[in-house]
Amino acid sequence: xxxxxxxxxxxxxxxxxxxxxxxxxxxxxxxxxxxxxxxxxxxxxxxxxxxxxxxxxxxxxxxxxxxxxxxxxxxxxxxxxxxxxxxxxxxxxxxxxxxxxxxxxxxxxxxxxxxxxxxxxxxxxxxxxxxxxxxxxxxxxxxxxxxxxxxxxxxxxxxxxxxxxxxxxxxxxxxxxxxxxxxxxxxxxxxxxxxxxxxxxxxxxxxxxxxxxxxxxxxxxxxxxxxxxxxxxxxxxxxxxxxxxxxxxxxxxxxxxxxxxxxxxxxxxxxxxxxxxxxxxxxxxxxxxxxxxxxxxxxxxxxxxxxxxxxxxxxxxxxxxxxxxxxxxxxxxxxxxxxxxxxxxxxxxxxxxxxxxxx
Numbered sequence: 306x307x308x309x310x311x312x313x314x315x316x317x318x319x320x321x322x323x324x325x326x327x328x329x330x331x332x333x334x335x336x337x338x339x340x341x342x343x344x345x346x347x348x349x350x351x352x353x354x355x356x357x358x359x360x361x362x363x364x365x366x367x368x369x370x371x372x373x374x375x376x377x378x379x380x381x382x383x384x385x386x387x388x389x390x391x392x393x394x395x396x397x398x399x400x401x402x403x404x405x406x407x408x409x410x411x412x413x414x415x416x417x418x419x420x421x422x423x424x425x426x427x428x429x430x431x432x433x434x435x436x437x438x439x440x441x442x443x444x445x446x447x448x449x450x451x452x453x454x455x456x457x458x459x460x461x462x463x464x465x466x467x468x469x470x471x472x473x474x475x476x477x478x479x480x481x482x483x484x485x486x487x488x489x490x491x492x493x494x495x496x497x498x499x500x501x502x503x504x505x506x507x508x509x510x511x512x513x514x515x516x517x518x519x520x521x522x523x524x525x526x527x528x529x530x531x532x533x534x535x536x537x538x539x540x541x542x543x544x545x546x547x548x549x550x551x552x553x554x555x556x557x558x559x560x561x562x563x564x565x566x567x568x569x570x571x572x573x574x575x576x577x578x579x580x581x582x583x584x585x586x587x588x589x590x591x592x593x594x595x596x597x598x599x600x601x602x603x604x605x606x607x608x609x610x611x612x613x614x615x616x617x618x619x620x621x622x623x624x625x626x627x628x629x630x631x632x633x634x635x636x637x638x639x640x641x642x643x644x645x646x647x648x649x650x651x652x653x654x655x656x657x658x659x660x661x662x663x664x
Contacts, residue, residue, distance in 0.1 A: 321373040321374040321376075322373070322374070323371060323372070323373055323378070323412055323413065323416055324371070324372050325369055325370070325371045325372070325379075325416050325417060325419075325420040326369070326370060326372065327367055327368060327369055327370075328368050328369070328370045329368075332370065332377075333352045335377055336352045336368070336370065336377065336380060337351055337352050338377075339370075339377040339378075339380060339407075340352075340380065340407065343407055343409060345407060345438075345439070346407050347403040347404070347438075347550055348526070348529060348548060348549075348550040348551075349382075349398050349401050349402075349403045349404050350380060350382065350404070350407050352368070353525040353526065354382065354398060354401075354525075355368060355382065356521075356525060357518075357521050357522060357525055358384050358398075358399070358400070360521060361515065361517055361518045361521050361661075362400075362518075362661040363661070364384050364385060364386065364399075364661070365384075365385040365387075366382070366383065366384050366385070367383045367385070367395075367424055368380070368381075368382050368383070369381040369382075369383065369417055369420055369421065369424070371408060371413040371416050371417050373413075378408065378409045378410060378413045379406065379407060379408030379409060379410075379413030379414060379416070379417050380406075380407050380408075380417075381397060381405070381406050381407070381417040381418075381420075381421055381435075382397050382398055382404060383395045383396070383397050383421060383424065383433070384396055384397070384398060384399050385428065385430065386399055386661075386662050386663070386664060387430075387662070388662035390659075390662065391662045391663060392431055392628075393428075393429070393430050393431060394430045394431050394432045394433065394434065394628070394664075395421070395424070395425060395428070395430050395432075395433040395434070396433070396434045396436070396664045397433075397434070397435050397436060398436060399663075399664040400514070400518075400664070401436075401557065402436065402453060402555075402557065402593060402594050402615075403436055403437075403438060404435070404436045405435040405436050405437040405438075405441065405442075405618070406418065406435060406437070406441055406442065414441060414442070418442055418445070418620070421433055421435075421620060422620050425620055425622060426622065429622075430622065431621075431622055431623070431628075432619055432620060432621050432622060432628055433619065433620040434617055434618075434619055434628070434664060435617065435618040435619070435620075436615070436617050437615070437616045437617070437618060438453070438613070438615060438616070439616065440616045441616070441618070442616075442618040445618040445619060445620060446618070446619050446621065446627060447616045447617060447618045447619065448616075448617040448619070448627055449614060449615070449616060449617075450596060450597075451594045451595065451596060451615045451617070452594065452595065452596075452597055452602075452612035452613060452614055452615055453591060453592070453593060453594045453595075453612070453613050453615055454591070454592035454593065454594075454595060454602070454605040454606065454610035454611070454612055454613075455589055455590070455591055455592070455610055455611060455612075455613050456579075456589065456590040456592065456608060456609050456610040456611070457588065457589055458579075458582060458583050458587055458588055458589060458590055459583065460583075461583065462580055462583050462584065465579065465580070465583050468609055469608060469609060472607075473572070473607055473608065476569045476572040477569070477572050477573055477576040479568065479569040479572070480535075480568060480569035480570050480571075480572050480573030480574075480576070481573060483537065483568035483569070483570065483573075484537060484538070485535050485536065485537045485542065485543075485568065485570050485573055486535070486536050487533065487534070487535050487536075487573065487574070487577040488533070488534050488536070489531055489532065489533045489534070489577065489578075489581060490531070490532060491523060491527065491530070491531065491532060492520060492523045492524075492532075494532040494533075494534050494544075495516065495519055495520060495523070495532060496516075497534045497536070497541035497544060498519070498532050498533075498534055498541070498544035498545070498546060499516045499519065499544075500541055500544075501534075501541050501542065501543060501544040501560050501561065501562055502544060502546075502558060502560045503649065503652070503653050503656075504560075504562060504649055505560035505561065505562065505563075506560070506652075506656065507644065507645065507647060507649055507652040507653075507656075508563055508645060509641075509645070510640070510641030510642065510643075510644040510645040511641070511644070511656075511660075512644070512652070512655070512656035512657070512658075512659040512660040512663070513652065513653060513656035513657065513660065514656070514657060514660055515656075515657035519546060522546075522548075526548065528549075529548055529549040529550070530546070530547065530548055530549070531546075531547050531549075531581075532544070532545070532546055532547075533545040533546075533547070533574060533577055533578050533581075535561075535570050535573055535574045535577070537565060537568070537570065542561060542562045542565035542570050543559075543560065543561035543562070543565070543570045543571055543573070543574040544559070544560055544561075544574070545558065545559040545560075545574055545575075545578050546558040546559075547578060547582075549587070550591075552586075552587055552588040552589060553587065553588070553589040553590070553591050554578075554582045554585075554587040554589070554590055554591065555590075555591035555593065556578060556590070556591065556592060556593055557593055559571075559574065559575070559578075561574060575608065579608070590610070592605040592608070592610050593605075594615060597612060
């Protein structure tokens with residue numbers, strides 16, 4: 306969050322009245338212009354995500370803008386998730402790691418949080434979840450059990466290869482010697498990626514997103530997205546979907562088939578993605594969120610990634626405990642075990658109906 310100051314010697318201008326309002330399609334360009342010009346913004350603040358979540362998941366959205374006169378000085382995208390099984394709440398932004406408030410001053414930030422609370426009370430939701438990369442809303446309770454894993458990237462592939470160490474290089478070479486081949490591209494690779502992703506989600510006990518979700522993201526962000534696939538004998542065994550956010554390349558979704566992991570195809574997949582990231586001049590690689598000391602944390606750390614604390618702030622209508630709609634909640638253990646036993650075709654049919662209600 307940054308606040309502008311007047312140049313030395315400049316005449317002070319009267320402060321413009323700060324207002325917060327819900328915006329619509331007519332202010333798409335102004336919204337995106339503000340996001341593009343504001344430090345701390347992520348690609349998930351872009352207006353296009355409103356189209357994606359409404360079109361694919363049929364979710365109601367409220368996009369709030371704080372304005373000084375006619376100028377946007379802060380934004381907060383909110384998506385409503387409502388179901389009889391998982392409750393009724395707002396998230397900024399569901400299905401992704403980031404979102405939350407983006408503002409140029411403390412006043413704009415506070416005004417957006419206050420209006421979000423008004424929206425929550427008017428809708429009767431139980432809570433609002435704001436996914437931040439900094440402790441912006443320090444007056445609100447927060448979950449801090451998650452981190453994102455970031456890796457600074459060197460200028461050349463040779464430098465990167467040296468930085469990962471002999472053990473990781475050896476595992477990548479095992480994947481290469483297994484006969485596996487890699488490919489990267491756009492929407493044409495989504496069927497192969499999705500075949501791997503859907504099976505892996507079933508094996509993890511997690512409902513899968515519909516394939517249309519990824520197709521819609523590629524259509525909305527063709528220049529920022531890329532799909533990677535690793536095949537063995539022509540059959541896809543690993544895949545990744547990456548999103549560029551300025552100088553950072555994020556890997557929100559990556560999967561490999563358990564039956565192929567003994568040949569280190571997952572290591573080859575990440576090598577292919579990271580090699581491409583270096584070649585394209587990205588400065589940071591975002592491995593995505595995880596819990597400290599978990600298996601995914603250890604995997605990401607061995608590539609050289611370091612943790613950055615995440616802050617998920619909550620507005621709670623009635624107070625009480627922070628919500629936990631994830632695998633770490635003991636309430637879902639039985640459901641996870643049952644899901645892992647479903648035939649893949651059944652899991653792929655039911656998964657999209659459930660996952661639209663989970664943040």
